[in-house]
Amino acid sequence: MTPAAGTTFLQSINQALREEMLADPDVYVLGEDVAVGGPYGATRGLAEEFGEHRVINTPISEGTVVGLAIGAALQGLRPVVEIMFVDFITLALDQLVNHGAKLRYMSGGQLKVPLTIRTMFGVSGGWGAHHSQSLEAWLAHVPGLKVVMPSTACEAGALLRAAIRDDNPVLFMEHRGLYWTKDDQAEPTTIESTLGTARVRRPGRDVTVVATGRMVSTALRAAERLSAEGVEIEVVDPRTLSPLDLDTLAASVRKTGRAVIAHEAVVQGGIGGELVAQLQLAVFDYLEAPILRVGAPFAPVPAGEQLEAAFVPDEHSIIAAVRSCLGRA
Amino acid sequence: MDKQTAASLLDTMYLIRAFEEKVSELYAKLEIRGLLHLGIGQEAVAAAVCSFLDRDDLLYSSHRAHGHCLAKGGDPRRLLAELAGKANGYCGGKGGSMHISAPEVGFMTATGVVGGTIPLALGSALFCRERRPGRIAVVFFGDGAMNMGAFQESLNIASLWKLPLLFVCENNGYAEFTPISAHTLVERASEHAAVYHIPTVTVDGNDLLAVLQAVEPAVARARSGDGPSLVECLTYRMRGHYEGDPSKYRELSELQEWKSKDPVARFVAWAIDAGLLDETERDAIEAAARSKVEAAADFAREGPVPERDAVSRGVYA
Numbered sequence: 164m165t166p167a168a169g170t171t172f173l174q175s176i177n178q179a180l181r182e183e184m185l186a187d188p189d190v191y192v193l194g195e196d197v198a199v200g201g202p203y204g205a206t207r208g209l210a211e212e213f214g215e216h217r218v219i220n221t222p223i224s225e226g227t228v229v230g231l232a233i234g235a236a237l238q239g240l241r242p243v244v245e246i247m248f249v250d251f252i253t254l255a256l257d258q259l260v261n262h263g264a265k266l267r268y269m270s271g272g273q274l275k276v277p278l279t280i281r282t283m284f285g286v287s288g289g290w291g292a293h294h295s296q297s298l299e300a301w302l303a304h305v306p307g308l309k310v311v312m313p314s315t316a317c318e319a320g321a322l323l324r325a326a327i328r329d330d331n332p333v334l335f336m337e338h339r340g341l342y343w344t345k346d347d348q349a350e351p352t353t354i355e356s357t358l359g360t361a362r363v364r365r366p367g368r369d370v371t372v373v374a375t376g377r378m379v380s381t382a383l384r385a386a387e388r389l390s391a392e393g394v395e396i397e398v399v400d401p402r403t404l405s406p407l408d409l410d411t412l413a414a415s416v417r418k419t420g421r422a423v424i425a426h427e428a429v430v431q432g433g434i435g436g437e438l439v440a441q442l443q444l445a446v447f448d449y450l451e452a453p454i455l456r457v458g459a460p461f462a463p464v465p466a467g468e469q470l471e472a473a474f475v476p477d478e479h480s481i482i483a484a485v486r487s488c489l490g491r492a
Numbered sequence: 493m494d495k496q497t498a499a500s501l502l503d504t505m506y507l508i509r510a511f512e513e514k515v516s517e518l519y520a521k522l523e524i525r526g527l528l529h530l531g532i533g534q535e536a537v538a539a540a541v542c543s544f545l546d547r548d549d550l551l552y553s554s555h556r557a558h559g560h561c562l563a564k565g566g567d568p569r570r571l572l573a574e575l576a577g578k579a580n581g582y583c584g585g586k587g588g589s590m591h592i593s594a595p596e597v598g599f600m601t602a603t604g605v606v607g608g609t610i611p612l613a614l615g616s617a618l619f620c621r622e623r624r625p626g627r628i629a630v631v632f633f634g635d636g637a638m639n640m641g642a643f644q645e646s647l648n649i650a651s652l653w654k655l656p657l658l659f660v661c662e663n664n665g666y667a668e669f670t671p672i673s674a675h676t677l678v679e680r681a682s683e684h685a686a687v688y689h690i691p692t693v694t695v696d697g698n699d700l701l702a703v704l705q706a707v708e709p710a711v712a713r714a715r716s717g718d719g720p721s722l723v724e725c726l727t728y729r730m731r732g733h734y735e736g737d738p739s740k741y742r743e744l745s746e747l748q749e750w751k752s753k754d755p756v757a758r759f760v761a762w763a764i765d766a767g768l769l770d771e772t773e774r775d776a777i778e779a780a781a782r783s784k785v786e787a788a789a790d791f792a793r794e795g796p797v798p799e800r801d802a803v804s805r806g807v808y809a
């Protein structure tokens with residue numbers, strides 16, 4: 164079901180969880196405080212409706228809880244684990260990377276791990292270095308994991324439902340800065356159409372801007388400004404970072420001949436580097452300029468308001484990169 | 493105990509012993525490779541614990557996994573073929589010794605990460621609680637895993653949620669090349685379990701009867717939904733930490749002392765004494781185990797190598 168107009172990103176997540184729990188008794192929700200709704204209400208009402216045996220509050224033991232969810236998934240349950248902040252995925256990496264991601268392959272196809280991990284990420288509100296990171300590139304590096312990053316309220320719900328129905332471990336990354344945003348209009352989004360497919364958010368002829376998570380809305384703002392000066396950028400949201408829908412990205416760059424990759428993670432080692440490498444191989448003959456990257460400086464996330472603002476790329480960063488791509492100062 | 497049970501327990505122990513000796517031999521002959529951890533000397537634990545399990549009970553192991561897989565009913569042919577990297581191995585040659593998986597007999601997985609399977613077993617126990625009351629999960633781990641955070645977290649959660657789970661610690665006194673005393677002041681896994689209000693006992697792991705006696709009520713407790721238990725088995729590995737380990741960190745006299753406590757010989761002596769077994773039967777059981785293992789070696793040797801492009805297939809379901 165497509166969320167009604169006016170639904171926030173957070174409500175869309177909540178509805179998706181509820182619908183999947185209704186549709187499939189094997190869907191379980193686990194995490195810290197999830198039985199009381201979680202820190203922002205993503206799991207609100209679920210324990211009341213489905214009982215605390217399916218909406219399970221866990222101790223603060225990220226590594227063990229993720230391992231436990233993998234062990235339950237091996238037997239056919241479909242756990243949805245909430246890791247409150249992606250910063251704490253570090254504590255669960257052993258289970259996620261060494262077991263969750265690899266058991267399918269290591270077992271020669273005998274096992275599968277239908278697990279979803281929902282987690283908050285991104286900079287907002289001065290929360291500093293331990294509650295603001297964008298660690299998607301680490302996980303997109305791991306064979307066997309899928310990494311999903313929605314950018315709109317409607318798509319958040321559809322992508323989450325697709326993630327839960329997927330038979331692989333999926334890391335589902337929710338930008339905290341998007342939680343209270345609403346889509347301009349309700350978008351009919353089918354679950355089938357989302358996982359593993361990119362989406363062109365705004366067509367344009369001059370430069371392709373591939374943007375992820377909250378950077379999609381930043382890119383759309385940049386597009387408005389650039390349009391006023393006669394530059395039309397095409398904004399493409401990969402939506403799934405692993406596996407990557409290279410075809411859609413490459414088709415766009417073939418048309419425009421230029422590309423900028425924009426994400427909130429630090430540039431060094433970020434997913435942008437991978438996108439550049441894959442794109443240049445796919446569209447080298449069409450490129451009019453080097454592909455540029457926009458992202459955060461190589462530093463932990465600072466907490467203070469002014470430093471935080473200096474850390475997060477904004478529409479001016481994207482505009483500058485687009486101009487540079489076009490050979491304009 | 494009746495004659496049939498005695499024979500079946502002995503059969504399992506001999507199968508493990510013969511299998512591991514064959515692995516050692518094939519490794520020395522360069523017929524198989526890899527990082528191999530053998531369970532010679534620890535057979536009684538695997539045999540006793542698994543004698544209480546059905547195919548549908550869910551077993552997790554450590555890096556020292558061959559014996560656990562066999563005791564759970566794993567096919568020695570497919571296990572050895574897996575060690576040999578062959579397509580007819582359990583995992584098509586992708587897993588190897590430390591990543592065996594044989595879910596068709598309820599052997600879920602081994603692991604290359606010390607303590608790594610303990611949380612997984614909790615999840616399978618949660619599944620049993622929710623969907624298959626009466627079924628249980630069991631996890632084997634070494635004393636080295638006691639110092640992992642995952643172990644402590646898992647004791648806490650298993651106890652809190654009353655999971656149908658059996659923790660089995662094979663305390664063989666060493667983690668790699670270091671004695672337990674150099675790693676911790678808490679040298680007994682049962683001490684940790686007690687902190688989390690988990691019923692626990694430490695037994696002589698080379699005494700099959702003692703292990704049986706400890707495991708029986710623990711399994712019954714898990715099956716009836718009363719929660720987890722931890723059984724700690726004091727034992728010793730007769731081979732190096734891995735095949736090829738020169739074992740310079742321990743005295744020959746220590747090895748000799750434990751040889752005199754060999755779990756297979758001890759059980760044989762007891763069973764003969766108790767009139768449950770005679771020498772001829774013993775010989776027949778051992779010979780049968782050895783011929784099964786010979787057949788497994790042939791199966792592995794003759795098995796097809798995986799296709800080269802299988803390397804990047806099967807990453808996702």
Ligand SMILES: Cc1ncc(C[n+]2csc(CCOP(=O)(O)OP(=O)(O)O)c2C)c(N)n1
Pocket residue numbers: 529555556604605606633634635636637638664666667668733
């Ligand atoms: C997390 C982790 N750290 C280190 C290692 C290397 N390692 C492999 S086995 C081992 C010792 C394990 O000892 P124990 O748990 O007592 O099992 P045992 O080998 O005695 O059966 C170590 C340190 C590992 N595999 N995993």
